[in-house]
Amino acid sequence: MLKNRSLIAPSDLTLEEIEELMRLSEKILQTPERYAAVCRGKLMASLFYEPSTRTKFSFDAAMLRLGGNTLGFSDPNTSSTAKGETIADSARTIGKYADLIVVRHPKEGTAKLMSRYAGIPVINAGDGGHHHPTQTLTDLLTIRHYKGSYSGLTVGVCGDLKFGRTIHSLVTCLARYENVRFLFISPEELTMPAFVKEELNAKGVSYTETTDLEGAISQLDVLYMSRVQRERFISEEEYLRLKDYFILTAEKMQLAKSDMIVMHPLPRINEIATDVDSDPRAAYFEQVRYGMFVRMALIMKLLGAEEPA
Amino acid sequence: MVNVSKIKEGIVIDHIRAGHGYKIFQQLGLDRLDDVVVLMRNVDSEKMGRKDLIKIESNLDINLDVLGLIDPGATISYIKDGERVKKVSLTPPETVTGILTCRNPRCITNQEHITDIKFHLVDAATNQYACEYCDARTRL
Numbered sequence: 001m002l003k004n005r006s007l008i009a010p011s012d013l014t015l016e017e018i019e020e021l022m023r024l025s026e027k028i029l030q031t032p033e034r035y036a037a038v039c040r041g042k043l044m045a046s047l048f049y050e051p052s053t054r055t056k057f058s059f060d061a062a063m064l065r066l067g068g069n070t071l072g073f074s075d076p077n078t079s080s081t082a083k084g085e086t087i088a089d090s091a092r093t094i095g096k097y098a099d100l101i102v103v104r105h106p107k108e109g110t111a112k113l114m115s116r117y118a119g120i121p122v123i124n125a126g127d128g129g130h131h132h133p134t135q136t137l138t139d140l141l142t143i144r145h146y147k148g149s150y151s152g153l154t155v156g157v158c159g160d161l162k163f164g165r166t167i168h169s170l171v172t173c174l175a176r177y178e179n180v181r182f183l184f185i186s187p188e189e190l191t192m193p194a195f196v197k198e199e200l201n202a203k204g205v206s207y208t209e210t211t212d213l214e215g216a217i218s219q220l221d222v223l224y225m226s227r228v229q230r231e232r233f234i235s236e237e238e239y240l241r242l243k244d245y246f247i248l249t250a251e252k253m254q255l256a257k258s259d260m261i262v263m264h265p266l267p268r269i270n271e272i273a274t275d276v277d278s279d280p281r282a283a284y285f286e287q288v289r290y291g292m293f294v295r296m297a298l299i300m301k302l303l304g305a306e307e308p309a
Numbered sequence: 310m311v312n313v314s315k316i317k318e319g320i321v322i323d324h325i326r327a328g329h330g331y332k333i334f335q336q337l338g339l340d341r342l343d344d345v346v347v348l349m350r351n352v353d354s355e356k357m358g359r360k361d362l363i364k365i366e367s368n369l370d371i372n373l374d375v376l377g378l379i380d381p382g383a384t385i386s387y388i389k390d391g392e393r394v395k396k397v398s399l400t401p402p403e404t405v406t407g408i409l410t411c412r413n414p415r416c417i418t419n420q421e422h423i424t425d426i427k428f429h430l431v432d433a434a435t436n437q438y439a440c441e442y443c444d445a446r447t448r449l
C-alpha cells in the first residue's frame with residue numbers, strides 16, 4: 001500500500017509498487033479527463049528551496065489536473081527559512097494544513113528529514129545530488145510505454161556517466177528487472193562510477209563500456225542521452241576533440257534500430273542535434289508528458305484517492 | 310602503590326587496540342563516574358603487541374554498541390567476587406543512533422544540527438556506516 005507513505009528514494013518502492021504506479025499512469029494518460037476531480041479538496045505544498053521551474057510545474061500541473069490545489073514557493077528567500085526556521089519545524093507546521101508535501105532542497109537528506117516530522121506524505125523532488133525518484137519513475141513510464149516491459153532490453157546510456165545522478169538511478173532501478181543489458185557510452189574521463197558497477201556485478205547484470213556511440217547504437221533498444229559539460233574536461237582541446245563523439249545526430253540515427261527510442265532528462269544543450277527532433281524515435285519531449293502522468297499517479301496513490309468509477 | 314591487577318566487582322574491557330582506550334573512556338562517559346576507573350595504555354600483550362585496558366569497579370550498564378563501534382576486537386569481562394562470571398565478545402552493531410555524526414558537508418544534518426542520526430552498518434570488514442539521510446559512509 002502506498003497510501004500515506006513518502007517517496008524519498010527510488011529504492012523505497014518494490015517492483016510491485018512500481019508496476020502499480022505504471023498501470024495507473026497508463027490509465028490516466030489514456031483518459032486524463034476521467035481523473036479531473038479525484039483529488040478535489042486536497043492541498044499539495046510544493047516547497048522549492050532551490051529553483052527548478054521544470055520540476056515544480058510538472059508537480060503543480062499534475063495536482064491541478066487531479067482537481068486538487070497547490071501552494072508553495074519557488075524561491076527560498078520568500079519562505080520562512082529566511083527567518084531561520086528549521087526544516088523540521090517547517091515540516092511540522094506545513095503538515096498541519098496541507099495533505100502532501102513536495103520538496104526540493106540543495107542539501108542531501110532534506111526530504112527524508114521532512115518526512116520524519118510532517119505527519120503527511122512527502123515526495124522528494126530532488127535533494128542535492130542525492131535522489132530524484134520521480135525522474136526515475138518518468139523514465140520508467142516512458143520506456144514501458146514504448147517498449148511494453150523492461151525485461152530483455154538493451155539500454156545504452158551516453159554522455160556524462162560519472163556525475164549523472166539521473167542515470168545512476170535509472171540504471172540501478174532497471175537492473176532490478178530480469179535480463180536487462182547495459183552499454184555505457186562515455187569519454188574515458190566520465191565513465192560510470194565504481195559504486196554503480198559494483199551493484200551490477202553483485203546482481204550478475206551484464207554491461208559493456210565503450211567510447212564509441214556510433215559503433216554501439218545498432219544494438220540498442222533504448223538510448224538515454226545526457227549532457228557532456230565543458231567544465232568536466234581538463235582542457236578546452238580535450239573537450240573539443242571529444243564532444244562530437246557523444247552528440248546524437250540524424251546521421252547516427254540511421255544506424256539505429258527502427259524501434260529504438262531516444263530519451264533525455266532535458267534541458268539539452270547540444271548533445272542531441274535538432275535534426276533528430278522530427279524522428280519518430282525521439283521520445284524526449286513525450287517524456288515530459290509522461291513525467292506529469294506518473295506524478296498524477298503517484299499523488300493519487302499517496303493520498304489514497306479513489307479511482308473514478 | 311595502587312593495585313590495579315584485580316578487581317572484586319565490576320567490568321574489565323580488555324584487548325582494546327592500543328590508542329583506542331581513551332576514546333572508549335570518553336564515549337562511555339567514564340570520567341563522570343564516581344566509582345574507581347582505571348585506564349591502562351600501551352600494556353604489553355603477547356597477542357597484540359600493545360593494548361589498552363580499562364577496569365571499572367562498578368556494575369555499570371555499559372553501551373556495547375559504542376564499544377562495538379569503536380573497537381569490535383575488545384572483550385568485556387564481568388567480575389563478581391573477584392571471579393569472572395561472564396565474558397562478552399563484540400560485533401559491530403547493525404545500527405547506531407546518536408553516536409556518529411555525518412561528515413558529508415552537503416548533508417542536511419550539518420545544516421540543521423541533528424544529533425540523533427541513525428547510521429546503518431554497510432561494511433562490517435571496514436566498520437563503515439551509512440548516514441540515514443544522505444547515505445554517505447563514515448566510521449568512528
Ligand SMILES: [Zn+2]
Binds near residue numbers: 411412440441443444
Ligand atoms: Zn548524512
